[in-house]
Amino acid sequence: MRRLENSVESDSTGKRAFTSGGAPGIARALVRVLLRIVLVVVGLLALAALTVAVLFAALNRTNGELVSSGENRRHLLFVPSTPMSF
Helix, strand or coil: CCCCCEEEEEEECCCCCECCCCCCHHHHHHHHHHHHEEEEEHHHHHHHHHHHHHHHHHHHHCCCEEEECCCECCCCCCCCCCCCCC
């Protein structure tokens, strides 16, 4: 059974590395799971924002009609092909 203590070990290149005793595999697995959860939540929020934007654009399209005093009125805007000079 490994002892749960911090230690300094050297690898084959002679570099010293700080390692913590215990179960580093569990810590990595926990970090991966938490990262995946965060990415899924962010992805779902982005998808929801995109859905709301598309629905807003589709439902608030201009159709050339205006309701004024309870009457539907159609308005078309004339745009000349050449700019007007003043």
